[in-house]
Amino acid sequence: QKEVEQNSGPLSVPEGAIASLNCTYSDRGSQSFFWYRQYSGKSPELIMFIYSNGDKEDGRFTAQLNKASQYVSLLIRDSQPSDSATYLCAVNPASNFGNEKLTFGTGTRLTIIP
Amino acid sequence: DAGVTQSPTHLIKTRGQQVTLRCSPISGHKSVSWYQQVLGQGPQFIFQYYEKEERGRGNFPDRFSARQFPNYSSELNVNALLLGDSALYLCASTPSGVETQYFGPGTRLLVL
Numbered sequence: 001q002k003e004v005e006q007n008s009g010p011l012s013v014p015e016g017a018i019a020s021l022n023c024t025y026s027d028r029g030s031q032s033f034f035w036y037r038q039y040s041g042k043s044p045e046l047i048m049f050i051y052s053n054g055d056k057e058d059g060r061f062t063a064q065l066n067k068a069s070q071y072v073s074l075l076i077r078d079s080q081p082s083d084s085a086t087y088l089c090a091v092n093p094a095s096n097f098g099n100e101k102l103t104f105g106t107g108t109r110l111t112i113i114p
Numbered sequence: 115d116a117g118v119t120q121s122p123t124h125l126i127k128t129r130g131q132q133v134t135l136r137c138s139p140i141s142g143h144k145s146v147s148w149y150q151q152v153l154g155q156g157p158q159f160i161f162q163y164y165e166k167e168e169r170g171r172g173n174f175p176d177r178f179s180a181r182q183f184p185n186y187s188s189e190l191n192v193n194a195l196l197l198g199d200s201a202l203y204l205c206a207s208t209p210s211g212v213e214t215q216y217f218g219p220g221t222r223l224l225v226l
Binding site: 004032034036042043044045046049088090092100101102103104105106107 | 145147149154155156157158159162169170172202204208213214215216217218219220
């Protein structure tokens with residue numbers, strides 16, 4: 001079992017709709033969770049992080065965490081063509097600062113259809 | 115403020131050669147991490163340094179080494195290059211007191 005699993009896609013969503021990206025992780029002790037966006041040929045760009053169970057909203061983005069189910073998701077509302085990218089889920093099992101080590105999924109390729 | 119910077123942006127080497135990649139973190143960030151991203155995969159953790167001390171090492175052979183300097187910049191060295199080392203090498207820096215990592219533009223290494 002991979003440590004962090006994502007559906008590789010591609011996921012196609014009409015412009016203006018909600019895109020839902022999912023991620024599961026195997027280490028039950030994981031403490032912090034991150035979503036990165038990566039455009040083709042570019043480096044990952046941090047979108048959101050979440051530490052506690054529940055929802056966290058930032059603009060059009062909402063991260064959802066369920067530690068009991070070992071599941072984290074990212075919702076993108078009012079999807080725009082500029083949201084077309086690969087979305088990487090990353091997990092940090094450490095809770096102490098100074099021991100950052102992110103484990104990434106393989107990413108989900110999202111395409112927003114105009 | 116300037117983001118994480120990396121040099122060079124692109125590099126072509128042949129098998130068996132050695133390469134040094136450089137990273138300057140965001141001003142004030144004391145933690146630097148290195149990742150390797152092979153095409154079609156997510157980044158894979160190589161090393162993490164904090165205050166010049168190695169805090170973490172991923173599952174990479176001893177051909178990979180790194181160090182951090184007093185100004186918190188860092189170098190990643192790879193010896194005896196293999197074709198499989200061809201990848202995007204990413205450096206990330208982390209501000210004190212938080213766990214979020216900010217990535218540089220990466221160095222794209224091609225081994226022929």
